[in-house]
Amino acid sequence: MKTNKKVLTDAAAECSCTALQASSHSREHQHIHEHDHSGEHGHVHDAGCELDEELCHIGGCPCCGGHEEEHDHGHEHEHSAGKWDVAVVILSTLLLGGYFLIPIPWLQAAAALCSILVAGAPIIWDGLKGVMKLRPDENFLMTVAVAAAFLIGEYPEAMLVTILFRLGNVLEGVAVGRSKRQIEAITAIRPEYANLLDESGAAREVKAREVPVGSLILIKAGEKVPLDCVVLEGASDVDTAALTGESVPRPAQPETKLMSGMINLNGSLKCRTLSTFEDSAASTIIKLVRESAAQKGTTEKFISRFATIYTPVVVLLAVLIALVPPLLNLGTFTTWLMRALVFLVASCPCAMVISIPLSFFSGIGAASKQGVLIKGSRFVESLSKLKCVVFDKTGTLTTGSLMVDQVTPFGVSEEEVMRLAALCESYSDHPVARAVCAYAPGMTGAVEATEEMPGKGIRVILEGSEVLCGSKKLMDDFGVDTAKAPEANVYVARDGVLLGAIILSDQLRPDAAATISALKAAGVEKVALLTGDGRNAALKAKAAAGLDEAFYELLPGDKVSHLAELARQYGATAFVGDGINDAPVLARADVGVAMGLGSDAAISAADVVLVSDRLGALESAVRLSKRTMSIATFNMIFAIAVKALVLILGALGYAAMWMAVFADVGVTVLCVLNAARILGAKS
Structure with missing residues (x-):
């Protein structure tokens, strides 16, 4: 017909x-x-x-x-x-x-x-x-x-x-x-026009594709976000359903990053653009x-x-x-x-x-409405037959945000260990330093001098004493004995004496355990972890999420080898990752799944993109494919x-x-x- x-x-x-x-x-x-x-x-x-x-x-x-x-x-x-x-x-x-x-x-x-x-x-x-x-x-x-x-x-x-x-x-x-x-x-999520702000603060409507990166734009209540941007002024709620499938609006305030295609609900937002029209999240989704x-x-x-x-x-x-x-x-x-x-x-x-x-x-259309982009019908078929799902850890199974998990003091209080650590780390912008400072904010002390040692930690003259805060390698360089301490991310020493050890961990995503359980209920026989992290972090994530197996301290090439072996044993295999280093293993998997719209390399190599950044969307995609x-x-x-x-x-x-x-x-x-x-x- x-x-x-x-x-x-x-x-x-x-x-x-x-x-x-x-x-x-x-x-x-x-x-x-x-x-x-x-x-x-x-x-x-x-x-x-x-x-x-x-x-x-x-x-x-x-x-x-x-x-x-x-x-x-x-x-x-x-x-x-x-x-x-x-x-x-x-x-x-x-x-x-x-x-x-x-x-x-x-x-x-x-x-x-x-x-x-x-x-x-x-x-x-x-x-x-x-x-x-x-x-x-x-x-x-x-x-x-x-x-x-x-x-x-x-x-x-x-x-x-x-x-x-x-x-x-x-x-x-x-x-x-x-x-x-x-x-x-699905493809009508991208607005064609933006309100460009000039030097005087006046707004004029222009084509969104003509707005360069770094420009100031105004997003009025009820308008779609035309370009990926960061909020500079204003507060509002943002509807993300068109991109992520989530029904509950997200709050937007200064420093909040917005993706094009989202809808500003109830307040004007002054923003700085982070992408061109062609490279925006909405354009990426439409292309996919x-x-x-x-x-x-x-x-x-x-x-x-x-x-x-x-x-x-x-x-x-x-x-x-x-x-x-x-x-x-x-x-x-x-x-x-x-x-x-x-x-x-x-x-x-x-x-x-x-x-x-x-x-x-x-x-594919129904999956897109739920925040899952499937790049073709052959991947719908593959998703419906999955027998093994393999996860990367950092930024995939976990949130990617470090938090202080355990503090072990030696001869002083836990509060003193964290006070010294926070004062030292306040002079660094390393993710570990930010996690320590977030755990113990507002600490005070007379800092006289600082010296940051890349890859090791920081040395501070504090209240007349030499305080070291950093890795075991830093302690070894200054002759500090760490034999009595557990394996940790950060050690704290004063005048050559170890005062404490701080263990940080990457927090498991709230829906990780439920997603893995649901995948098994949907017919997946094996759920494993491939990570470059150490043994302790990998085993902890395995236990918390309910994984069947964990492989750790892996290079990107090692991940490909382990994935190939799992595919040989179980059949149709998916790999879920988010970083540039995951691109090779994403390409090798029967179904490569990228988390969010982060790394271009990962998105390009992936067959499925979870725009919502929710692990639970993967289980929804598997059931929808079936x-x-x-x-x-x-x-x-x-x-x-x-x-x-x-x-x-x-x-x-x-x-x-x-x-x-x-x-x-x-x-x-x-x-x-x-x-x-x-x-x-x-x-």
Whole structure:
């Protein structure tokens, strides 16, 4: 059904027509866009593209920045086209009724021809174009069936086929159009304009893509954040649902970082931009969503190849059904020709060709609404089959923020150890120093001199004494004995005597343990940790999160080796990480999952991005992928089963033409509606 295919493939074009800096997994195809000075754009289709050329030329391509006016016009056109289809169906049905009221044979034939042309003109035209391009499709099958029925005088059958086929187009267009609009909403998160502040503080509206990094902008209440930025003045609540799927607004105040696409709810914010329009979070998300169509899964590839081979085979079988039995004196030619026509109508592969890709687009769209970007249907398949999930530690399984976990004093109070440590570390900007100072703020003392030793710690003359605060290596350099102390991140000594040891730890994410438990409940057999951290930190994280195994003190290359071994043992494996050093292992995994929109290298290498920075989103993505695969598989089996039944009954003479039409348009509508259910999935 070409009309229906166009509706679906508008949505496909939203996600597929782009020349991106693809991930390390994807260079399957590219589309090239060219702009002229009038703002219209041409589309040069890559001959190597797996998608039909038609898919890339339908309804203004949004991939080069999107034109809201064109999209609005497109929706109006779609609405009026739907009304026209309904009018055509009504008129054709009236002509069908008139056929039975007219007693004159030639007037009956004229009424039948008018009804067929009114309802079936676009079908016939598209069928002929397909043949001229040597790509016969379902429209060609329908055209042959209608023409043959008309020529042998079966006028009611010919009219009924075209009317039901066109009615199926209307119903299917409504279902697919609804799904398309929901998918389109994913790419509508990026505002095109920003309020740029000049030196006098006056704001003027400019195109967001023209605002350089470091500019001052004003974000008014109710406006979308146009560019990644940091708040300088003002306070408000910010809706992050479009990016992260989180329903509860976040507070925004000075020093809060905002991502483009968020919505400022109730207060004006003066901000400094941190990115260009093209590099903003919203642009990154849109690119990743559009990139998803480039990664076709096994199921989609099968359907594409199936449809290519299926049509000519069906035509050949229909010819054999029409000709061979009469030649063997098994019945009249007219009887077997009608059976062949039923066979042709029932055989149209629309249900699979349309509903299977729609299932995956719906799954990817639903995941995007929950703050999970999946780069293609093949990763939906991989997520649904996961047997092993491997986590990085710092910034992934943990928050990445160090906190004082334990203080062990020797001969002095714990408070004195922390006072000395905080006074020393107040002269350093190291993450360890910030954690110590945060634990013991407001400490006082007479500091006379400081000397920072990179990689070791700091030496301070405090109240007439030499105080050392730093690593074991610093203590060793100054001859301080640490044998009685536990292994720690920070040691404190005064005048050569050890006073205390401070152990810091990276805090586990609040939802880490629950996520790992949920992954196991969803069918994941093994959950492991790969980290460059030491043994104690790794084992502590393993116990707290409920992991099965932990590997520690690993270099990036070691992580790749361990992941490969786990994949060999358990099968489909995902790696979850966030840093530049995770890029190699993200690329090696069956599914690479990047946390947040941090490292460009990690995002580029990953197949799934958790925009929300919530570990729980991974479990939601796994369950959604399983649901998507379940619906896609059901649609495929259901469509094949119904068609096979009607084809057999049709060949044996037990199936009427209305049954054949149901096997085509009826099954297609049911499968499309079933696929659209995915968009209602909750996190």
